[in-house]
Amino acid sequence: MPRPIPFSEPPYLCGLPSAYYTPSHLRWQKACRAFVTENLHQHALDWEREEAVPPQVFQNFAEANMLIPNLPAPLPVEWLHKLGIHDILGAVKVEEWDYLHTSIFCDEMSRSGLAGPSASLTTGMAFGVPPLIKFGSKKLQERFLPDLLLGKKRTCIAITEPGAGSDVANIETTAEKSEDGQEYVINGTKKWITNGIWSHLCTMAVRTGGPGPSGLSMVVVPLLDYPGVSMRRLKVGGHSTAGTTFIELSDVRVPVFNLIGEEGQGMKYIMTNFNHERLTIAVGVTRQARVALSAAFEYCLQREAFGKVLMEQAVVRHRLAKAGALLESQWAWVEQFVYQMTKLSKAEADVELGGLTALAKAQAGMVLDECARCAVLLFGGNGFTRTGRGEIAERIYRDVPGARIPGGSEDVMLDLAVRQLAKNYQRQTKLLERPRGSSKL
The missing domain is CATH 2.40.110.10 (Butyryl-CoA Dehydrogenase, subunit A, domain 2)
Known part of the structure; x- marks a missing residue:
């Protein structure tokens, strides 16, 4: 198997050891990559140029139950079984599904580097259906969930x-x-x-x-x-x-x-799904950054200027190193978040990780900005052109505002993160205070 271009894959897919991934996760990653590559990524750039993904693509995903991975973990097993859905691609049973499976799906869906084609398939199920599953009455669920979960309606x-x-x-x-x-x-x-x-x-x-x-x-x-x-x-x-x-x-x-x-109770219902939304955005955006930076890395190994390849220029290596450090640090942080989500209850995660998830989402946008800008600059004129070798860098750079604004704009996320961290600290500190007039600790 050829060695991947530096920064093109997360460490666990480069043969490096990881404590996070089980055989179930690795099996799912292989099946997911094969399906998404065939049904989405091989045509994603053409569809982005045309600004339209054919409706049949949504149906292909629906028929393979590949819209289900957009839902928060754990999956609604009872409903899925009722609809005859027992596994995803034969690789993982729905009752085994956890947030690491979700993260792998989000990462693979973003491997083209383009946010639009994958978002055309994922956003409705990821963010529109969960409130109905979590808070809808049984009759309301029975009316709408079968068509939504099976992809018969969008x-x-x-x-x-x-x-x-x-x-x-x-x-x-x-x-x-x-x-x-x-x-x-x-x-x-x-x-x-x-x-x-x-x-x-x-x-x-x-x-x-x-x-x-x-x-x-x-x-x-x-x-x-x-x-x-x-x-x-x-x-x-x-x-x-x-x-x-x-x-x-x-x-x-x-x-x-x-x-x-x-x-x-609408505000409560909206806030409940924000952690899922922001975490999945952070995973996908980090993969976009990976695509941009690795494309630039490969280009710099081949492009010659001033009598030598770009990779022999110290300033080029410096740019790649700076962006790469940010990228891999972000991925390690997101991976840690996802693992923690597999170990905490929903209530615990909302309290302990809510603010930090907002921070991770904001940081993902900043890292994408840095990696995409680095790629455009290293591609030079090609990175400023909507066709040719640098097209992917140019298109990813256009997607940067879509990472930093939707799902909670960056400055709001930064403020929210610190406010929630302060609130958690003050609450825990108060619980440790000794009651007035008491000698008990």
Whole structure:
């Protein structure tokens, strides 16, 4: 087996020992890579140029149960068994699935270096379905989950608005009950909704009460061809194939039956899935950085300038070394996070890792920025061109804002991380304080 280009693979795939991965994980990685390479990556660059992934690709993934890995671990085993899904690609049983399997999937889905093609397939299942699984009533789940889990219908998460991005508590889209109390009448707009343009329905954050987070709820809202719903695709700097959408809602009527959980609990439901969202983003973005840097490394071994190959120039080696150190440090940190997720309960992970996950997501965007910029500069004119040898570096660099803004913008994530770390410290310190007037420790 040929030795991989430096920085092109995580250490465990370069033959180096790792305490994290079991035979189940290694078996899954091989099966996952083979499927994703054949069904996505070999055409990903062409689809990104055309700004469209053929609908059949989604169906190929659905028929192979390869949309299921987007869900948080552990998987909803009871539902999957009910639908006849017992394993993924014959490599791993659904009841054995943990966050390391999830991480391998996210890493492999990003191996093309392009965020858009994979996001066109993953975002709806990863972020739109979990609130329904975790908080939806049994009847609501029975109505929607079979079609969603089997990929017969597509969905998305609709939270962000023109005036409320990371500031979720200020969502303005309203859902008021009809006079007979049987329907919600929804009015407002949603913006930058990934996968929205293809989605039959969505999990939407709406305001059912007063201002602030306590007035938010989550509702399943039909989209495609539904009365009062208007959608148009947005052109964005990167993620060209991900189906970024602007949604307008004018007196959209949905049954109150479509409420997820309880009114006024929407903020809680939204926050519950943020750790999954940010961790999966961090894994995929780190792989993008790996693709950019390893492409530049290979180029520098071949390109000649000033009478010698670029790799013989000290300044080139310095750039690669600096970016490589950041990349491998980020991967080690993310890998550590993922392992910890396999050992902590959901409640423990939300408290102990919530702020740090936000920090890891923010740091992933910074590392991608550094690695992509390094690649563009080392490719020179080729890295500034949308075709040819440097095309992959140019396209990854365009994806950088898509890593640093969606899923919680970078500055908000940095602030959130420190605030939660301080809160955890203060809470634990208070628990250790000696009661006043007591001699007991």
